[in-house]
Amino acid sequence: MADSSNLTPRARAREQTMRDIVRIGREHLATEGAAALSLRAVARDLGLVSSAVYRYVASRDELLTLLVVNGYDELGDAVDAALEPLDRDDHVGRLVAIARATRAWALAEPATYALLFGSPVPGYEAPAEQTTGPGTRVVGRLVEVWEDAWQAGAISLDDAPITPRRLSRDLARVRKQVGITAPDRLVARGLFAWAALFGCVSFEVFGQYGADTFTDPGDLFEHHLAALVEAVGLAQQAR
């Protein structure tokens, strides 16, 4: 826990300013988008001259990194909150909850979603050591569902081996890293579900369906979700 007691006033002021920068940055991100995020504008809203914010943030890219981490954490929290009331053996329910929470958060925070999962910001590469941790929370939850479903025998799976060998080698490494026992084929299915889920969400958030094609895009998402649950071998109904 970041405790601000027994800190010098200057240090507390610094923490406050840091929080303000992230807050104002997120506001600008929401209103103008990632590429239009301007350190000078943040400084103006902060009541500072532009050069002063460089005392806190080394560069525009570093501000972006702060917002990326902040966004991943918020999405992770939203997913965790949606998962909280569910039984551990309600595998379909957990998958559906993850998907719905992701979509809801993405629609509520489209700019941050775009920053995390959209086109990379040109010239900016998120530093892996800061972003992979929070960035893998959602897929981590997905993996947990897979693993539990596998352990409970609640997932249907033909035993065709995965090909080619280099893919099964890669998948084995992934399995080892995250510590799961489910077979390669299941991990690959999980990755497919992950990518497909974000494809559905991105299409909606990024407006690929067109503006007025669907009166409530949520209906279509629910259908996609049902298809996804089925495709993945968790053969119960979504609702």
Next chain:
Amino acid sequence: MADSSNLTPRARAREQTMRDIVRIGREHLATEGAAALSLRAVARDLGLVSSAVYRYVASRDELLTLLVVNGYDELGDAVDAALEPLDRDDHVGRLVAIARATRAWALAEPATYALLFGSPVPGYEAPAEQTTGPGTRVVGRLVEVWEDAWQAGAISLDDAPITPRRLSRDLARVRKQVGITAPDRLVARGLFAWAALFGCVSFEVFGQYGADTFTDPGDLFEHHLAALVEAVGLAQQAR
């Protein structure tokens, strides 16, 4: 056909300059990305002063629109070329060809792909009247596959009705617009396949898997493709 004969020299020079602008714009897009696309830099490469290019292109956004249309057309051509040698009744083959051609083009032109299917460029909205036409070529091809497979009875489909009613109403309108006879449920499945396909491609192009997780991401894509074919009810194998 845009014929440049019996045109005044000035008009032909204008056409050439237009082509040059798009060409140089695409180069910059590929090397620096969409948000870093600078009209001034294009002007420099063109040997013109920045204000002069405003004789040809009204704004940076209009240049983006030109590149969007150009990109959609190139992707559409790539997909058409991949489809050309295939039999009309090879439904799985056509779906797989569309998917592979899309992925290949996206990996070859990541910046243009990002411009078309990634986060929207802030402050820029693609004018629908110019972009929806070329922008729907790929999904149009997908729909053709669906329709043919349906007509040939080569697609498995349970007859659960689509819910809720407003979704089936929307889908009916879409069906009417594109003139297909396949049932709602199939159209929805097609949209799911579309979104899931682009989710898989985007994850790879945008680097969501991490840099060194897979020795050849193409292996994983092929697996995803097999899952997609299965999920969609075209129950043959992909290879």
Next chain:
DNA sequence: AGGTAGAGAGAGCGGTGCTCTCGTTTCAAC
């Protein structure tokens, strides 16, 4: 109490999109 490090202000550099004005060239109507 004094030295140091942090904080903010301001000027400045080179870049951006875009506008305006100014000569020059081209084209087409007469």
Next chain:
DNA sequence: GTTGAAACGAGAGCACCGCTCTCTCTACCT
């Protein structure tokens, strides 16, 4: 063939951007 309009390119200029440097002031630690 002349002439007037339209197209064209150049240049200056505006407001903005990221970022650096220097300056002053003040809070903090020893």
